[in-house]
Amino acid sequence: xxxxxxxxxxxxxxxxxxxxxxxxxxxxxxxxxxxxxxxxxxxxxxxxxxxxxxxxxxxxxxxxxxxxxxxxxxxxxxxxxxxxxxxxxxxxxxxxxxxxxxxxxxxxxxxxxxxxxxxxxxxxxxxxxxxxxxxxxxxxxxxxxxxxxxxxxxxxxxxxxxxxxxxxxxxxxxxxxxxxxxxxxxxxxxxxxxxxxxxxxxxxxxxxxxxxxxxxxxxxxxxxxxxxxxxxxxxxxxxxxxxxxxxxxxxxxxxxxxxxxxxxxxxxxxxxxxxxxx
Amino acid sequence: xxxxxxxxxxxxxxxxxxxxxxxxxxxxxxxxxxxxxxxxxxxxxxx
Numbered sequence: 001x002x003x004x005x006x007x008x009x010x011x012x013x014x015x016x017x018x019x020x021x022x023x024x025x026x027x028x029x030x031x032x033x034x035x036x037x038x039x040x041x042x043x044x045x046x047x048x049x050x051x052x053x054x055x056x057x058x059x060x061x062x063x064x065x066x067x068x069x070x071x072x073x074x075x076x077x078x079x080x081x082x083x084x085x086x087x088x089x090x091x092x093x094x095x096x097x098x099x100x101x102x103x104x105x106x107x108x109x110x111x112x113x114x115x116x117x118x119x120x121x122x123x124x125x126x127x128x129x130x131x132x133x134x135x136x137x138x139x140x141x142x143x144x145x146x147x148x149x150x151x152x153x154x155x156x157x158x159x160x161x162x163x164x165x166x167x168x169x170x171x172x173x174x175x176x177x178x179x180x181x182x183x184x185x186x187x188x189x190x191x192x193x194x195x196x197x198x199x200x201x202x203x204x205x206x207x208x209x210x211x212x213x214x215x216x217x218x219x220x221x222x223x224x225x226x227x228x229x230x231x232x233x234x235x236x237x238x239x240x241x242x243x244x245x246x247x248x249x250x251x252x253x254x255x256x257x258x259x260x261x262x263x264x265x266x267x268x269x270x271x272x273x274x275x276x277x278x
Numbered sequence: 279x280x281x282x283x284x285x286x287x288x289x290x291x292x293x294x295x296x297x298x299x300x301x302x303x304x305x306x307x308x309x310x311x312x313x314x315x316x317x318x319x320x321x322x323x324x325x
Binding site: 030031032034036037039045046047054055058059062063072073074075076077078080081083084085142143146147150153154157158161162168171172173175176177178179180211214215216272273 | 290293294296320
């Protein structure tokens with residue numbers, strides 16, 4: 001099986017594995033079992049009627065904003081564990097919202113290349129959102145990212161539960177339609193630009209990206225085999241040049257660069273010891 | 279990153295320590311208690 005087909009299969013299985021509470025979908029209720037003791041690695045709203053685990057960002061905001069203790073050690077430990085072991089491999093393989101964006105990118109429409117002058121500053125936006133998420137949640141004691149921005153919450157929880165349960169449908173207001181507009185905008189962008197949410201907005205991807213350079217999963221470029229053809233950077237959905245920065249915080253470890261390389265100069269895998277740079 | 283492999287092991291140890299300490303403090307159960315209720319804000323239904 002080709003690498004990208006295998007990745008798509010893993011993405012589907014991961015999305016299904018995290019969202020396998022089928023009765024919730026028919027009854028308009030959410031899972032209340034012990035699976036929600038555990039944080040899942042990707043953006044997967046715990047209010048989704050089929051979700052089996054807890055979204056790490058939702059849990060972090062709940063911990064910061066609901067007085068679970070002064071230091072949210074459990075959720076931060078989970079985030080740190082996913083970050084150091086997998087890094088942004090989570091974005092490429094395990095996040096259901098990443099799968100959705102990949103599916104939209106396959107719609108045969110012309111793809112736009114975001115100009116560098118716009119792309120560079122926008123990439124820092126996700127770090128600002130991560131910082132604001134922590135600060136504003138502490139100040140306002142409410143899940144500000146989930147409430148105002150998170151498109152996964154509306155897609156996975158808001159839309160199905162308001163469709164299934166008339167009590168929720170009656171609560172739709174300005175905030176619901178604001179979030180719907182954000183979701184539609186991100187969806188429309190994903191038709192023309194690959195992974196726009198992951199590139200510019202996702203605070204979870206921003207956090208995991210911090211560990212790409214030091215984590216267990218590494219990409220390596222064999223200098224002697226590289227012919228500098230540039231096919232890897234052209235194939236990259238995140239516009240990363242793997243030869244210059246194989247472990248860039250932006251790399252979602254999708255492996256398209258490895259497929260595009262004519263000399264198999266790029267390889268990736270888990271490493272227990274140190275790796276040589278490049 | 280040559281010569282810095284200890285960082286990932288230190289981070290892994292820190293992560294496991296945080297999870298164990300947080301779980302011992304009851305934070306995992308607190309996460310469960312929050313995650314089993316429907317979050318209206320997440321759905322865009324908050325005030």
